[in-house]
Amino acid sequence: xxxxTDAEGSTLQLRDVRKSFPDPGDPVNRRLVLPGxxxxxxxxxxxxxxxxxxxxxxxxxxxxxxxxxxxxxxxxIGSEGIRGPSAERGLVFQDPNLFPxxxxxxxxxxxxxxxxxxxxxxxxxxxxxxxxxxxAFANAYPHHLSGGMAQRVALARALINHxxxxxxxxxxxxxxxxxxxxMQDEVxxxxxxxxxxxxxxxxxxxxxIYMSDRIIIMTxxxxxxxxxxxxxxxxxxxxxxxxxxxxxxxxxxLLHFAGNARADNALVAASPSG
Amino acid sequence: MTPRNGEDGTALISPxxxxxxSVAASLRTLSIxxxxxxxALVVHLIVSRNEPPLETRFYTIFLGSVLVIAVxxxxxxxxxxxxxxxxxxxxxxxxxxxLLLCLWEIITSGVRLLPLPYFPGPAKVLHSLISDRMLxxxxxxxxxxxxxxxxxxxVIAGLITGxxxxxxxxxxxxxxxxxxxxxxxxxxxxxxxxxxxxxxxxISAVALIALAVWFPVTMLTASGISNTRASYLDVARTLxxxxxxxxxxxxVPAALPNIFIGLFMGLGAxxxxxxxxxxxxxxxxxxxxxxxxxxxxxxxxxxxALVIMAAFFSTIMTALFKxxxxxxxxxxxxxxx
Numbered sequence: 001x002x003x004x005t006d007a008e009g010s011t012l013q014l015r016d017v018r019k020s021f022p023d024p025g026d027p028v029n030r031r032l033v034l035p036g037x038x039x040x041x042x043x044x045x046x047x048x049x050x051x052x053x054x055x056x057x058x059x060x061x062x063x064x065x066x067x068x069x070x071x072x073x074x075x076x077i078g079s080e081g082i083r084g085p086s087a088e089r090g091l092v093f094q095d096p097n098l099f100p101x102x103x104x105x106x107x108x109x110x111x112x113x114x115x116x117x118x119x120x121x122x123x124x125x126x127x128x129x130x131x132x133x134x135x136a137f138a139n140a141y142p143h144h145l146s147g148g149m150a151q152r153v154a155l156a157r158a159l160i161n162h163x164x165x166x167x168x169x170x171x172x173x174x175x176x177x178x179x180x181x182x183m184q185d186e187v188x189x190x191x192x193x194x195x196x197x198x199x200x201x202x203x204x205x206x207x208x209i210y211m212s213d214r215i216i217i218m219t220x221x222x223x224x225x226x227x228x229x230x231x232x233x234x235x236x237x238x239x240x241x242x243x244x245x246x247x248x249x250x251x252x253x254l255l256h257f258a259g260n261a262r263a264d265n266a267l268v269a270a271s272p273s274g
Numbered sequence: 275m276t277p278r279n280g281e282d283g284t285a286l287i288s289p290x291x292x293x294x295x296s297v298a299a300s301l302r303t304l305s306i307x308x309x310x311x312x313x314a315l316v317v318h319l320i321v322s323r324n325e326p327p328l329e330t331r332f333y334t335i336f337l338g339s340v341l342v343i344a345v346x347x348x349x350x351x352x353x354x355x356x357x358x359x360x361x362x363x364x365x366x367x368x369x370x371x372x373l374l375l376c377l378w379e380i381i382t383s384g385v386r387l388l389p390l391p392y393f394p395g396p397a398k399v400l401h402s403l404i405s406d407r408m409l410x411x412x413x414x415x416x417x418x419x420x421x422x423x424x425x426x427x428x429v430i431a432g433l434i435t436g437x438x439x440x441x442x443x444x445x446x447x448x449x450x451x452x453x454x455x456x457x458x459x460x461x462x463x464x465x466x467x468x469x470x471x472x473x474x475x476x477i478s479a480v481a482l483i484a485l486a487v488w489f490p491v492t493m494l495t496a497s498g499i500s501n502t503r504a505s506y507l508d509v510a511r512t513l514x515x516x517x518x519x520x521x522x523x524x525x526v527p528a529a530l531p532n533i534f535i536g537l538f539m540g541l542g543a544x545x546x547x548x549x550x551x552x553x554x555x556x557x558x559x560x561x562x563x564x565x566x567x568x569x570x571x572x573x574x575x576x577x578x579a580l581v582i583m584a585a586f587f588s589t590i591m592t593a594l595f596k597x598x599x600x601x602x603x604x605x606x607x608x609x610x611x
Contacts, residue, residue, distance in 0.1 A: 062508075065508075065511075065512050066511075066512075067508050067511065067512070084511075085508075085511035085512050086512075086514060087512070087513055087514030089512060090512060090513075091508070091509065091512040093505060093509070095505065097503075097505045097506060097508075097509045099506060099524070099527070099528075100604055100605075101527040101528070101530070101604045102527075102604070103604075110510070110513055110515075110523075111513035111514055113519070113523070114510065114513050114514045114515035114516070114519045114523070115513075115514045141604045141606075143604075157509075157513065158512070158513070161513060161514060167512075
């Protein structure tokens with residue numbers, strides 16, 4: 001396949017990244033969301049981020065995407081600091097956010113059009129259409145697509161820019177259980193073909209174990225890194241193997257022992273589904 | 275690799291096929307139409323016995339030819355499905371129109387229920403329409419030129435100001451209050467002032483129509499642009515979009531449904547302003563023609579001009595709908611038009 005190139009990913013380094021937002025109920029103090037996050041992702045690594053709702057996972061992703069600026073701290077891609085959004089950091093949301101006025105094909109082309117590269121890379125559009133298996137729907141508009149298809153388009157749209165870092169903010173969260181499992185394989189396939197450094201925010205512990213090289217567990221508000229768990233299982237992984245299940249119960253326990261009412265919410269949110 | 279389309283089930287929604295039209299049922303309804311036209315013709319012949327034949331001749335010919343067409347197309351549609359669907363669809367409306375014409379003739383020329391000369395019958399109106407066709411055509415042409423130049427100017431100005439107000443917060447801060455204060459003044463209220471300022475009635479009419487169009491287009495464009503979903507802009511930014519792409523390839527298409535509402539509102543306002551401007555200032559066009567004919571108490575011509583206006587304005591409206599359908603084709607299936 002054409003996409004099997006060397007790792008396109010790049011290391012992603014966060015050094016003591018702090019972020020607060022103005023609190024609408026309190027004009028004096030700002031609400032601290034991230035008290036200082038430090039973590040490094042190796043080039044081509046797939047890391048999951050799990051934690052209770054509102055712990056700042058999405059904020060962290062938006063910071064890396066460049067859509068927010070940190071109060072202090074450094075974010076580095078390779079050795080370069082992040083300044084504003086760029087095509088080298090692709091972002092996919094839970095809602096595919098396809099442009100409804102563009103056909104599937106034109107949605108996938110959007111990144112090339114935005115960067116004025118459509119003419120040179122026209123053939124790549126076909127490759128990506130094939131990669132996500134949507135050639136038959138090239139001229140369909142987004143509202144004709146099912147949730148899984150729309151999310152595949154969103155992935156292709158982000159990947160066509162060959163991002164060094166791919167940020168996935170609960171991309172499969174809105175899909176039904178079967179579609180979700182297929183899409184997990186799909187994302188893994190795309191990831192192994194492209195080797196973008198990938199940071200995946202998820203609520204689903206199984207998904208995190210099934211997909212990632214490492215799992216970052218965050219504490220409730222303000223969201224600090226609680227634990228980083230390496231997953232060394234061989235790929236493709238078996239969701240019902242004893243190692244898988246052992247890891248799963250370990251993580252559940254960790255979340256539980258993180259310990260208070262809010263962590264219990266996290267358990268509910270994590271919804272063990274197997 | 276496994277095929278992955280199965281999971282997603284439904285594919286493209288194809289438009290439903292029109293139900294087959296039975297030939298017999300169609301024939302039946304067609305004969306109802308022909309009957310209505312025949313009734314109108316008979317009524318007309320009875321009513322117009324004591325009128326000058328020259329004035330009613332066109333209407334007789336008109337009804338006669340419609341009747342002939344109705345009778346001929348009735349069998350023709352058996353072997354021509356497209357004609358059948360077309361006629362089937364329009365049938366109730368056409369029948370009602372024929373009956374309405376008949377009723378109009380009875381009320382006016384027939385029993386003289388409405389005072390003459392203010393309410394002429396259909397025969398008289400058709401006669402005026404045909405006998406004064408050169409002047410009517412000329413007036414329509416002038417109205418069209420005036421309307422289109424004013425409308426185009428207003429739309430261009432409205433899109434530009436709306437875009438600036440919708441996109442840029444400082445422009446919004448200063449522009450919005452001005453828009454809210456000046457915008458709601460009806461364009462026609464500026465007529466006295468424009469007569470003093472403007473060198474010619476034609477220029478002031480163009481400016482007034484443009485002003486009438488400008489306000490709704492600006493307002494709706496601005497609100498559409500500023501309500502662009504933030505996540506669309508975020509996604510575009512992470513795809514490497516610059517300001518030009520964000521404005522013209524994200525915000526503008528996202529605002530397009532709103533912009534079209536503004537264009538429709540502006541079109542309505544432009545019709546009104548056109549007719550008023552032609553009545554009081556410009557010495558040409560359909561508005562002028564109506565007041566001129568009324569001055570000579572030629573009410574047949576007044577009604578003829580109204581008929582032309584109805585056709586003229588609704589054609590332009592339909593044209594705008596067609597443009598909308600083309601540009602907003604992506605909304606098909608999302609919203610009900």
